[in-house]
Amino acid sequence: MIEQVPSKVDMDKLVSLCKRRGFIFPSSEIYGGMGACYDYGPLGVELKNNVKKAWWKAVVQQRDDMVGLDASILMHPQTWVASGHVEGFADPLVECKQCKQRWRADHIKDGKCPACGGELTEPRMFNLMFKTFVGPVEDEASVAYLRPETAQGIFVNFQNVLNSTRKKLPFGIAQMGKSFRNEITTGNFIFRMREFEQMEIEYFVRPGTDEQWFKHWVEERFNWYTNLGIKKDNLRLRQHAKDELAHYARDCYDIEYLFPIGWSEIEGIANRTDFDLKQHAKFSGRDLSYFDEETKEHTIPYVIEPSAGVDRSVLAFLADSYDEEKDKEGLRVILRLHYALAPIKAAVLPLSRNEKLLPISREIYNSLRNCWMVQYDDAQSIGRRYRRQDEIGTPFCVTIDFQSLEDKQVTIRERDKMRQIRVPIETLASTLDAKLNYEPLEVLPPGGKKWLGFE
Numbered sequence: 417m418i419e420q421v422p423s424k425v426d427m428d429k430l431v432s433l434c435k436r437r438g439f440i441f442p443s444s445e446i447y448g449g450m451g452a453c454y455d456y457g458p459l460g461v462e463l464k465n466n467v468k469k470a471w472w473k474a475v476v477q478q479r480d481d482m483v484g485l486d487a488s489i490l491m492h493p494q495t496w497v498a499s500g501h502v503e504g505f506a507d508p509l510v511e512c513k514q515c516k517q518r519w520r521a522d523h524i525k526d527g528k529c530p531a532c533g534g535e536l537t538e539p540r541m542f543n544l545m546f547k548t549f550v551g552p553v554e555d556e557a558s559v560a561y562l563r564p565e566t567a568q569g570i571f572v573n574f575q576n577v578l579n580s581t582r583k584k585l586p587f588g589i590a591q592m593g594k595s596f597r598n599e600i601t602t603g604n605f606i607f608r609m610r611e612f613e614q615m616e617i618e619y620f621v622r623p624g625t626d627e628q629w630f631k632h633w634v635e636e637r638f639n640w641y642t643n644l645g646i647k648k649d650n651l652r653l654r655q656h657a658k659d660e661l662a663h664y665a666r667d668c669y670d671i672e673y674l675f676p677i678g679w680s681e682i683e684g685i686a687n688r689t690d691f692d693l694k695q696h697a698k699f700s701g702r703d704l705s706y707f708d709e710e711t712k713e714h715t716i717p718y719v720i721e722p723s724a725g726v727d728r729s730v731l732a733f734l735a736d737s738y739d740e741e742k743d744k745e746g747l748r749v750i751l752r753l754h755y756a757l758a759p760i761k762a763a764v765l766p767l768s769r770n771e772k773l774l775p776i777s778r779e780i781y782n783s784l785r786n787c788w789m790v791q792y793d794d795a796q797s798i799g800r801r802y803r804r805q806d807e808i809g810t811p812f813c814v815t816i817d818f819q820s821l822e823d824k825q826v827t828i829r830e831r832d833k834m835r836q837i838r839v840p841i842e843t844l845a846s847t848l849d850a851k852l853n854y855e856p857l858e859v860l861p862p863g864g865k866k867w868l869g870f871e
């Protein structure tokens with residue numbers, strides 16, 4: 417449920433920036449679009465990959481107790497019977513008798529159509545899973561579903577992972593990938609899509625230690641967003657009320673972000689007890705217990721599930737980093753993205769298209785692109801080129817001028833405060849590397865110096 421509170425950023429501005437600069441486009445736009453589906457453009461795919469990389473690094477790479485998985489989207493249909501999705505993954509749908517628009521009944525406040533105020537039909541339950549058929553015959557026996565969450569791929573592989581990695585409790589499995597939901601109400605850009613990506617963890621623990629691990633994951637996940645630059649004021653935790661909890665869940669917190677549409681869920685963290693493993697054991701007839709060598713007993717682990725949306729995270733990072741500054745040339749638009757998330761890490765900008773600057777500039781560009789996504793731009797004035805990079809969140813611009821031909825030095829200009837330092841070309845890559853890891857700009861490489869006219 418979205419709580420309507422004004423956010424500082426306008427959704428229209430974000431949508432327009434995303435389209436204009438190639439972050440996000442409406443899907444199949446030339447045919448009029450495909451409802452609630454979006455395509456990530458050249459910069460968007462970099463940003464989205466960086467969000468996923470940052471998540472993987474934090475939850476798999478840097479932890480002893482986590483491993484990764486990439487399960488298939490199409491799964492045995494019994495999976496969704498066991499998980500409860502066939503029976504219960506439904507939203508209450510109402511339709512306006514006047515304008516025929518459809519809404520989720522649980523999102524309606526006063527019983528009237530939000531578009532025209534018309535009378536609404538009685539709610540009917542609508543299953544959100546996309547159905548398809550596997551093989552040449554379209555009959556009930558060949559029905560399959562596009563997964564509505566990635567989590568079930570983890571549960572059905574619990575024993576495979578356990579046997580192949582010999583992990584001991586507590587341990588977790590992380591997975592990211594596409595999920596599909598035939599959502600009823602859409603329309604908030606990439607906040608609610610029919611095809612989206614999730615980043616999910618199932619963390620298996622001994623029963624009795626679940627509350628402590630639940631707390632751990634709520635904190636870890638909250639800090640992940642703030643460590644990547646989300647402002648604390650725009651992030652909050654909301655505990656689910658008892659009547660909101662699924663029947664098997666012990667506790668659940670949503671991490672909410674103050675989106676341009678209001679406070680809303682970006683990630684949910686739930687204590688799902690032993691429900692999922694028990695269900696899959698029951699429906700598959702397989703033993704999904706864990707043999708505890710300490711107690712010499714078989715147990716069904718409890719599971720803590722932090723479940724995040726990639727696209728909602730991308731939207732939150734975009735909204736949070738969007739900034740505007742008035743200056744003498746008009747308006748400077750800046751995406752103050754965390755350096756780890758910025759789609760392009762550096763831009764190489766020869767002062768002019770003069771052919772003397774070309775070889776050295778191309779050489780610098782070719783060496784830097786071995787390390788990072790780097791852009792080369794020599795069109796229009798240097799000021800405009802800086803603005804273009806600010807608007808897409810590029811942390812550093814490297815400017816090559818005529819003096820560079822003499823002293824073999826270049827200027828690094830940073831995005832946030834527009835400060836500049838001058839560094840030897842031979843230390844440029846290592847300097848950028850250190851600055852991209854947030855070394856202060858004041859720390860100069862050997863032979864480096866502050867740029868003239870810069871305090």
Ligand code: ATP
Pocket residue numbers: 417565597599606607608609610612613614681682683684723724725726727728729
């Ligand atoms: P909502 O109440 O907003 O429909 P949910 O509680 O059904 O979300 P979960 O099933 O907990 O969502 O999914 C975990 C995460 O996946 C969400 O926190 C969200 O970031 C993401 N997500 C879920 N549905 C969508 C969607 N339709 N579009 C984009 N992201 C989604």
